[in-house]
Amino acid sequence: MLSDVTSEQVTAALRTFIAERDWEQFHTPENLAKSIAIEAGELLEEFQWAPEFDADRVRLELADVLTYCYELADRLGVDPEAAILEKLEITRRKYPVEVSRGRSAKYDRL
Amino acid sequence: MLSDVTSEQVTAALRTFIAERDWEQFHTPENLAKSIAIEAGELLEEFQWAPEFDADRVRLELADVLTYCYELADRLGVDPEAAILEKLEITRRKYPVEVSRGRSAKYDRL
Amino acid sequence: MLSDVTSEQVTAALRTFIAERDWEQFHTPENLAKSIAIEAGELLEEFQWAPEFDADRVRLELADVLTYCYELADRLGVDPEAAILEKLEITRRKYPVEVSRGRSAKYDRL
Amino acid sequence: MLSDVTSEQVTAALRTFIAERDWEQFHTPENLAKSIAIEAGELLEEFQWAPEFDADRVRLELADVLTYCYELADRLGVDPEAAILEKLEITRRKYPVEVSRGRSAKYDRL
Numbered sequence: 053m054l055s056d057v058t059s060e061q062v063t064a065a066l067r068t069f070i071a072e073r074d075w076e077q078f079h080t081p082e083n084l085a086k087s088i089a090i091e092a093g094e095l096l097e098e099f100q101w102a103p104e105f106d107a108d109r110v111r112l113e114l115a116d117v118l119t120y121c122y123e124l125a126d127r128l129g130v131d132p133e134a135a136i137l138e139k140l141e142i143t144r145r146k147y148p149v150e151v152s153r154g155r156s157a158k159y160d161r162l
Numbered sequence: 163m164l165s166d167v168t169s170e171q172v173t174a175a176l177r178t179f180i181a182e183r184d185w186e187q188f189h190t191p192e193n194l195a196k197s198i199a200i201e202a203g204e205l206l207e208e209f210q211w212a213p214e215f216d217a218d219r220v221r222l223e224l225a226d227v228l229t230y231c232y233e234l235a236d237r238l239g240v241d242p243e244a245a246i247l248e249k250l251e252i253t254r255r256k257y258p259v260e261v262s263r264g265r266s267a268k269y270d271r272l
Numbered sequence: 273m274l275s276d277v278t279s280e281q282v283t284a285a286l287r288t289f290i291a292e293r294d295w296e297q298f299h300t301p302e303n304l305a306k307s308i309a310i311e312a313g314e315l316l317e318e319f320q321w322a323p324e325f326d327a328d329r330v331r332l333e334l335a336d337v338l339t340y341c342y343e344l345a346d347r348l349g350v351d352p353e354a355a356i357l358e359k360l361e362i363t364r365r366k367y368p369v370e371v372s373r374g375r376s377a378k379y380d381r382l
Numbered sequence: 383m384l385s386d387v388t389s390e391q392v393t394a395a396l397r398t399f400i401a402e403r404d405w406e407q408f409h410t411p412e413n414l415a416k417s418i419a420i421e422a423g424e425l426l427e428e429f430q431w432a433p434e435f436d437a438d439r440v441r442l443e444l445a446d447v448l449t450y451c452y453e454l455a456d457r458l459g460v461d462p463e464a465a466i467l468e469k470l471e472i473t474r475r476k477y478p479v480e481v482s483r484g485r486s487a488k489y490d491r492l
Contacts, residue, residue: 058168062243069250073257074264078321081220082213085206086320088227089419092202093313096195100306101298101486103192110191111240115249117198118231118242121224130221132228133172139225140179147183154184156431188431196430199309203423210416211376211408266321278388282463289470293477294484301440302433305426308447312422316415323412330411331460335469337418338451338462341444350441352448353392359445360395367403374404 059133063126066119084124091116169243173236176229194234201226279353283346286339304344311336389463393456396449414454421446 070076095113098105125132146159155162180186205223208215235242256269265272290296315333318325345352366379375382400406425443428435455462476489485492 057241057243057247059243062246065247065250069254072259073262075262075266077264078266080213081215082209083321085209085220086316086416089199089202089206089423090313090317090320092199092227093310093316093419096199096306096313097310099192099195100310101303103190105191107238110195110234111238111245112249112252114231114234114238114240114242115245117202117227118235118246119249119253121228121231122246124220124224125228128217128221128224130224131167132224133167133169135221135225136172136228136232137167137175139222139229140175142222143229144179149182152183152185154187156185156188193431196306196426199313200423200427200430203309203420203426206416206423207420210420211413277461277463277467279463282466285467285470289474292479293482295482295486297484298486300433301435302429305429305440309419309422309426312419312447316419319412319415323410325411327458330415330454331458331465332469332472334451334454334458334460334462335465337422337447338455338466339469339473341448341451342466344440344444345448348437348441348444350444351387352444353387353389355441355445356392356448356452357387357395359442359449360399362442363449364399369402372403372405374407376405376408 059122059131063122066123067126070123079123079127081124081127084120084127087120088117088124091120169232169241173232176233177236180233189233189237191234191237194230194237197230198227198234201230279342279351283342286343287346290343299343299347301344301347304340304347307340308337308344311340389452389461393452396453397456400453409453409457411454411457414450414457417450418447418454421450 070079091113095110095117098110098113122132125135147162151162152159180189201223205220205227208220208223232242235245257272261272262269290299311333315330315337318330318333342352345355367382371382372379400409421443425440425447428440428443452462455465477492481492482489
């Protein structure tokens with residue numbers, strides 16, 4: 053079952069893929085940040101003219117964004133899921149339940 | 163140790179955060195795709211004028227992209243890491259080692 | 273000579289193109305903002321792995337970004353070039369010559 | 383009246399602004415492409431959670447995208463409006479009226 057996979061195993065698989073192709077030279081943090089933005093644009097294209105979407109296409113585009121995110125996390129020496137949880141604590145404090153409930157306003161306009 | 167965290171646990175933490183604030187109404191797949199692109203832009207801003215970067219700032223911006231990616235994966239009923247591995251198999255076939263080694267060209271220009 | 277073209281003429285050409293295809297229904301401000309981000313990603317792809325670029329390809333990708341920008345300006349009832357000059361005055365005040373000369377720092381870190 | 387402004391005058395104003403601050407060194411084509419994507423993300427943020435928008439905020443964010451687009455056009459030695467019209471001819475051929483009328487499908491799926 054794939055859901056048993058750990059971040060370490062995914063990162064190891066990505067490292068092997070990159071190393072086999074000698075692509076470390078291209079995958080600098082700056083180029084990975086560009087790649088994340090490029091792939092985020094392709095994901096958004098699935099929703100360009102309507103909110104309806106093709107789940108298979110969206111899943112594969114999302115995977116491209118995630119792949120470059122995991123690679124960048126690896127360059128930073130960071131566990132991706134630990135980074136999510138670290139940031140969630142910060143966001144929790146910026147958006148206390150009592151003031152943000154049911155409101156989409158940005159914290160500096162709450 | 164945070165690296166023992168599973169995707170399921172991260173997803174559960176994000177669900178609780180969203181539910182407490184009654185934000186499911188805003189976090190549609192389309193709005194999450196927009197949010198991923200927006201956060202990808204903020205991450206890229208850390209590299210706007212030079213390849214040098216502040217690792218702490220980059221980690222926190224990357225976490226924002228990852229957070230919305232995990233939320234979108236949850237809306238799709240997909241494990242994020244399984245999606246990365248599924249796509250890696252496809253990419254592996256599009257970029258065979260022998261033709262892509264040391265080259266950054268897109269597969270349709272290899 | 274194309275450089276004699278005015279914003280009004282470009283906007284009129286775009287309006288005709290859209291109306292002939294009955295596309296006004298899709299080109300809402302929100303969808304145009306998504307389209308600008310999508311095309312900005314395609315433009316960035318020309319620079320994904322290296323600063324070197326193909327001028328012809330970049331020109332055509334840049335044109336796509338500009339096209340949706342002009343359409344959005346038209347929806348807002350704004351002249352695109354007037355908007356640039358309006359914003360330039362604001363930016364001029366945020367980045368006084370004496371403090372910003374030769375520095376790429378954002379105004380809030382100057 | 384601002385609508386009498388020409389692309390050349392806007393480009394000249396941007397050149398002066400950049401030269402006064404000695405910013406040509408930062409505004410390489412690659413960095414301008416990144417900047418366009420970054421500002422496109424900020425524009426999209428105005429539509430993050432709903433299609434409703436604040437016209438003043440959108441106009442100013444759109445101006446930022448346009449500004450970097452005009453700068454990149456200048457680096458390429460291209461008139462921005464000529465580029466729009468050049469691309470419009472190409473797009474016209476990819477989307478003939480008879481097959482694209484009232485449909486938002488991409489040309490390769492028409």
